[in-house]
Amino acid sequence: MSWKKPKDSARGCSQYNICRGERNYSRFSSSDFSTSLGLEDFSVSDTSGTEEDTDSAVLYGTLRGSVVGLRYYTGIVNNNEMVALQREPSNPYDKNAVKVNNVNGDQVGHIKKELAAALAGIMDNKLALIEGVVPYGAKNAFTMPVQMSFWGREENKEAVLDQLKRHGFKLAPPLKECDFASKWISARAGPSYSAPVHAAVQLTPEQLKSEFDKLFEDLKEDDKTCELEGAEAVATLLLPHQKQALAWMVSRENSNDLPPFWEERSNFYYNTLTNFAEKQRPKNVIGGILADDMGLGKTLTTIALILTNFQDGKPLPVQKIPTVTPLRMTSVFSGTTSIQSVETKYSGDGPSATLIVCPLSVLSNWIDQFEQHIHQNFHVNIYVYYGSDRSRDPSFLSEQDIVLTTYNILATDYGMRGDSPLHKVTWLRIVLDEGHTIRNPNAQQTKAALNLDGHRRWVLTGTPIQNSVKDLWSLISFLKLKPFTDREWWHRTIQRPVTMGAPGGLGRLQSLIRSITLRRTKKSKIKGKPVLELPERKVLIQHITLTEEERQIYQSVKKEGKAAISRFFSEGTVLAHYADILGVLLRLRQLCCHPRLCINTSSSSFSAGDKTPEEVHEMLVNKMKLVLSSGSDEECAVCLESLTVPVITRCAHVFCRPCIFEVIRSEQPNAKCPLCRSELRAEHLVECPLEGEIDSSNEKKSDQEWISSSKINALMHALIELRRDDPTAKCLVVSQFTTFLSLIENPLKESGFAFTRLDGSMAQKKRVEAIQCFQSSQAGSPTVMLLSLKAGGVGLNLTAASRVFLMDPAWNPAAEDQCFDRCHRLGQKHSVVITKFIVKDSVEENMLKIQKKKRELAAGAFATKKPSASEIKQTKINEIKALIDL
């Protein structure tokens, strides 16, 4: 294989310049920041957009109208076929013009002008969504009837009815779309009862997800259970479920089935959802969604696909070893691809390059996996399209076998209209890794991805549905499934029927998903055996007793903090002092680890006092650092999710930036803090300091003489014992406090341990190095990794470790579990033992209790709806009480 970035083809540990100076967040705009974190859903423009809030739409009623001017257009329509109404304000004859298009987007005619005059205002002001169906008469040469349904928000109904009335129209009561056919046939069959307008069933996200998973529970002996061995070029043996996935993916790339909901009927291809028909055979998706749970090896399977179904349904050919002549040598080492091209290009014409788009956090994982899984006798050109010096030459890119890039680069390039090399190439295959990244249809990344040109299209994601069916549209659209690429048809035929609980809606969704998706969860079974047989995982709790001296410090800080917090309770100002309370708890947690951790924490500023703006700013930044670094996984009280792009208000409450901006926008001019009702102003909001700087203020004390602590002693005792029993055993030492990790470095050095470190402040390149060193099985490679709890994304693979020492408990048990999964995952050969150090009679023990409650809550009925903001507040207050023994 040859790596085109860096330029030489050999590859060493440190040669991926995949980080460059790109991640310079110091002057980030919010959108840069959020997209770089894959949080584009939270961008302000999205939340404030008046775009359809289609979930709350109700059916106002229906109206019969006519479509005229059929003579002049090529679009044809069948009886009962859906049509789209589209405003055409630029029409020179009538500024109210409304076009009528068929499902294919071809114009059929216009709405008659008198009616158009009534509809124009409604459509322009987005008061209602107007959908048409041509009930009959589709063969008419000049005009045809159209049955229109008006959908909108309850509060707009009056305005719409008024507007229609002014033009002499009146809506008929709702008539369910699915009743159309029968209605026209049996028009005299007695009174018609209006169908219920509102959904009978509304699915919660959890129900939806579980419905989704049920789809794949009982895979019969169909194409999804055949197995296919990887081609010779795949260096790794595939597990049974991976061979199944490979077989399925290859068959999807090579088959020529009709896409879902299409039938062949007397020389026509007929869409059963829209009743649209055409002569031309609709193209099937050459690809689909691989939605296996995290950890089942989607990356490996995809690499196997690329190598096994390389071109024209054939695997990657063996590399002919080039006859070594001086001439060739020169060419090879001059960094051009010409010689390789001669040797390895294939008879097939057309595109041969695969584009892989992934979040930055997993880019290095792809690089590793290619390195690991491509057989050394085979040659693959891989180009990492990243960094400011990336090649701008489309023909260079199309000559590669594989081009790897990130969603950000994709979106950035696409933003520079007309100058995106990625968009000038016709790809053989496009793979979107962590495909749910493009969930938001309005995000730049989504638009950029949807506009890529490629034949075979794949989406890899562990969570195809995050919250609602809406999440699926971008993915389906990316797959170029007719007619869903247009959001209107997706919405009318799938999304609304499902969310409104219309009969058959869920069924449609299921058959759609079933036909293009493969999903196995960690619990899925193949021939009675679980897909993943992971070694055992044990969690031990080791209690620590503080020394007399440590206990004294702890008790005095606790006494002081408890007094302050009691005062907040009696004054009823708990929420106003939330950051201060977290500060107290943080200090106690730090004291459980090492007395030196909390020396520097800013002396609490309980008194507001009169301060200069600079001092206020600094105080707020400090408070926010407290909230964030306390590892409490704060939720934003607006969206009830984890904080994304945190900002702090003047009243010291932390929210997601987009959320609080939305509050300010909607409540203007007198917005109030959602938590304490203080005055809220956009210009007073203070942004989050950069990740990695949070703890840096505590750094730089290493010159002091180092002293140990009870916890460190316990750790070292365990490490030394472990080394004695098995000198090659590797372990992770995990803490939320990077300063604590720094302190631990001292005894590790003293006792002669080889160790590495991975924390959030490290550059991408350093991280890759640290991970590779640690994962190496070479003699002398590090046996200990100091790991900060939150470092690294989900892709992080630390399977070399079979022991984990969790130095301090986290608020959120899920964060701990995620951390354990980094070594307890596919590839782990040993049983994993996790040791949690918990100081007796301390805040840590109380945290365990709270964790237990949270676990029970999470395991319990999902059906319970989202708690309200006030319920969350109450829970938090109770937690605080429990934590400090009040």
Place this chain on the structure above:
DNA sequence: ACCGCCGGGTGCC
């Protein structure tokens, strides 16, 4: 006849 009626020309917005 400043009407009615006839029949040809014509046709979206």
Place this chain on the structure above:
DNA sequence: ACCGCCGGGTGCC
């Protein structure tokens, strides 16, 4: 369009 509408041709019974 096997319509509606327009506007020119025409005109007792």
